[in-house]
Amino acid sequence: MAERKPIESWLTDMDGVLIHEGVPIPGADAFIKKLRDTERPFLVLTNNSIYTARDLHARLARMGLDVPVENIWTSALATAQFLDDQRPGGTAYVIGEAGLTTALHDIGYILTDHDPDYVVLGETRTYSFEAMTKAVRLINQGARFIATNPDETGPSAEGPLPATGAVAALISKATGKTPYFAGKPNPLMMRTGLNAIGAHSETSAMIGDRMDTDVLAGLEAGMETFLVLTGLTAREDVEKYPYRPSWTVDSIADLVDRV
Numbered sequence: 001m002a003e004r005k006p007i008e009s010w011l012t013d014m015d016g017v018l019i020h021e022g023v024p025i026p027g028a029d030a031f032i033k034k035l036r037d038t039e040r041p042f043l044v045l046t047n048n049s050i051y052t053a054r055d056l057h058a059r060l061a062r063m064g065l066d067v068p069v070e071n072i073w074t075s076a077l078a079t080a081q082f083l084d085d086q087r088p089g090g091t092a093y094v095i096g097e098a099g100l101t102t103a104l105h106d107i108g109y110i111l112t113d114h115d116p117d118y119v120v121l122g123e124t125r126t127y128s129f130e131a132m133t134k135a136v137r138l139i140n141q142g143a144r145f146i147a148t149n150p151d152e153t154g155p156s157a158e159g160p161l162p163a164t165g166a167v168a169a170l171i172s173k174a175t176g177k178t179p180y181f182a183g184k185p186n187p188l189m190m191r192t193g194l195n196a197i198g199a200h201s202e203t204s205a206m207i208g209d210r211m212d213t214d215v216l217a218g219l220e221a222g223m224e225t226f227l228v229l230t231g232l233t234a235r236e237d238v239e240k241y242p243y244r245p246s247w248t249v250d251s252i253a254d255l256v257d258r259v
Contacts, residue, residue: 016231
């Protein structure tokens with residue numbers, strides 16, 4: 001097996017890797033600082049489409065993590081990039097928050113419920129029956145179905161919340177149409193992210209806490225993969241999957257010296 005080239009660029013998931021329930025994971029600040037001091041190309045990724053990159057920059061800064069806006073890549077941005085490539089200047093009916101609507105506005109999309117090209121489903125804390133009914137009817141009338149990510153649940157202080165994947169399943173059941181998911185584990189999110197920082201998969205690594213999204217996306221995009229055990233996947237869970245990360249480490253702190 002050919003030896004991999006040295007890692008020059010880093011992609012890392014946010015929740016479970018850098019932060020956990022609004023608190024930085026020990027070593028996250030040192031890791032980000034090392035990336036910036038060495039001027040390594042890097043991206044912090046999240047499948048959550050609620051927040052804009054500017055919002056996330058401010059939230060991370062309050063936690064002591066200095067991540068520039070241009071180094072944040074969300075499933076909303078990946079979705080917007082995909083739609084801009086597929087159908088520039090199109091129209092969409094959107095279920096989601098500012099992170100998604102802003103990304104679509106920024107590429108010149110018109111948001112409408114009148115004969116849209118796409119129904120785009122993202123994360124929101126207030127999924128309404130009325131909006132889901134509208135989405136079902138528009139898809140049945142010919143709108144193409146896109147979703148930002150397939151995550152079925154999201155974290156909260158009170159416990160798991162239904163997320164985009166769960167609502168997408170409801171709409172799919174009502175329409176018979178399966179959405180195209182732009183976020184992880186779709187390697188599209190990784191490749192568009194790599195393009196955004198001018199990096200190549202052969203010399204890039206992906207760090208994540210989930211085997212089924214982060215590690216799978218990194219693997220399928222051709223990157224070296226690191227699983228950290230500070231999030232959803234435990235060490236004993238790794239053997240349940242038909243693929244493996246390149247490396248398994250306790251936390252992000254173990255990777256500071258790898259930069």
